[in-house]
Amino acid sequence: MSDQGSATPSLKEKVTEWLETQGYPLEFRVARAFERSGFFETYQGQYIQDDKGGDPREIDVLANITTSYEEKCFFRISQVVECKWSKDKPWLVFTSSRSIMGEGACIAQTIASALGEAAMFCIAGDNALGDLELFKRPGRGGFAGRRAFEKNKEQQDIFYATIQGLITKSVNYAKSYGLPNPSAGQVPSSGCLAFPIIVIDGDLFEAYYDKEKDNVALREAHHIRIFWRGAPGHKRFITPVDIVTAGAVEEFAKKRLLETKALLTAVSISIANIREAFREQAFNKLEITEASRGFTSFPPLLAELYVLDKAKQTTNKLGQ
Numbered sequence: 001m002s003d004q005g006s007a008t009p010s011l012k013e014k015v016t017e018w019l020e021t022q023g024y025p026l027e028f029r030v031a032r033a034f035e036r037s038g039f040f041e042t043y044q045g046q047y048i049q050d051d052k053g054g055d056p057r058e059i060d061v062l063a064n065i066t067t068s069y070e071e072k073c074f075f076r077i078s079q080v081v082e083c084k085w086s087k088d089k090p091w092l093v094f095t096s097s098r099s100i101m102g103e104g105a106c107i108a109q110t111i112a113s114a115l116g117e118a119a120m121f122c123i124a125g126d127n128a129l130g131d132l133e134l135f136k137r138p139g140r141g142g143f144a145g146r147r148a149f150e151k152n153k154e155q156q157d158i159f160y161a162t163i164q165g166l167i168t169k170s171v172n173y174a175k176s177y178g179l180p181n182p183s184a185g186q187v188p189s190s191g192c193l194a195f196p197i198i199v200i201d202g203d204l205f206e207a208y209y210d211k212e213k214d215n216v217a218l219r220e221a222h223h224i225r226i227f228w229r230g231a232p233g234h235k236r237f238i239t240p241v242d243i244v245t246a247g248a249v250e251e252f253a254k255k256r257l258l259e260t261k262a263l264l265t266a267v268s269i270s271i272a273n274i275r276e277a278f279r280e281q282a283f284n285k286l287e288i289t290e291a292s293r294g295f296t297s298f299p300p301l302l303a304e305l306y307v308l309d310k311a312k313q314t315t316n317k318l319g320q
Helices: 010-020 024-037 103-108 114-121 159-177 244-280 300-319
Strands: 040-048 055-071 073-085 091-096 141-145 188-200 202-212 215-221 225-229 238-245
Touching: 010 024, 024 040, 024 055, 024 073, 024 188, 024 244, 040 159, 055 159, 055 244, 073 159, 073 244, 091 225, 103 114, 103 215, 114 188, 114 244, 114 300, 141 159, 159 188, 159 225, 159 238, 188 244, 202 225, 238 244, 244 300
Parallel strands: 073 188, 091 202, 141 225, 188 238
Antiparallel strands: 040 055, 055 073, 091 141, 202 215, 225 238
16 A cells, blocks of 8 residues: 555544534533533533424524422523534624623523513512623623634625524523413413523634724633624514633533522522412512613513403402
8 A cells, every 4th residue: 555545534534524624523512511510401402493483493502400499390591502613714703892781681681481581570680690790791792793704795694693593592492481372370380591602613802992092902702792682583672692612611611500500599589479479469579679671661471460460459449
């Protein structure tokens, strides 16, 4: 056999090289990082039905923490992760001190099921939650981005399409929890919060305007939060999305686990309060913290309780 022949890559080597560029090894590594960090309910290749009735969409990695609070009732907080191999093209996120949202709004506008929306509305003013990295406002937040060195229009849209697709999957996933056709006064038996995360196997840069130098500055980063305002079909105005590098994902997951557990405790207390208020059909039994939520209307579940309360008061007056 000639030297040239012996240097020819085998089929296995070719497949391995191709596999690396498709992101599949990254999915395994990210799933393992979340598992090692304590997210023991971690899955790959889960599917969620498209909101427009199309083909189901795949979720690369799903990392859950779940609690049961009554018989056959549970609540789940999920990290919905999209994995992207991009070693040849760094990701660039444009940030600004104006592209941020207050802690209360960040809490209240979390992607959630009906029960999750109600609970997060009630606890939006919880100062302890506002101090968590999950919700704490950064000095600068992301508002747009690109993959560097893209040449054609299709490639330039990858950043946009990735975030839009991830948010759509996260919203559809969260909305799948609860009751499909609940009757009046019935609290969903399950609920969910969904936090969208993008993990890139490549470099990540922040681009921001430096007022002193009057130019755009670049900073290498391992984690940037982007506050996305173009989410399709999502009724809230802003959706936070975390972008993390593969090298930083394990440390990110460890911190996210601790904060998720703290959030789950607060949500569980709020759910107990909501269920008690529904049992008594008494809106004033709700413990609602003061906060700037970025919207003024009640979530549907709390609006329903308000109507039930008013109807009960009217009935009581007529019966007197």
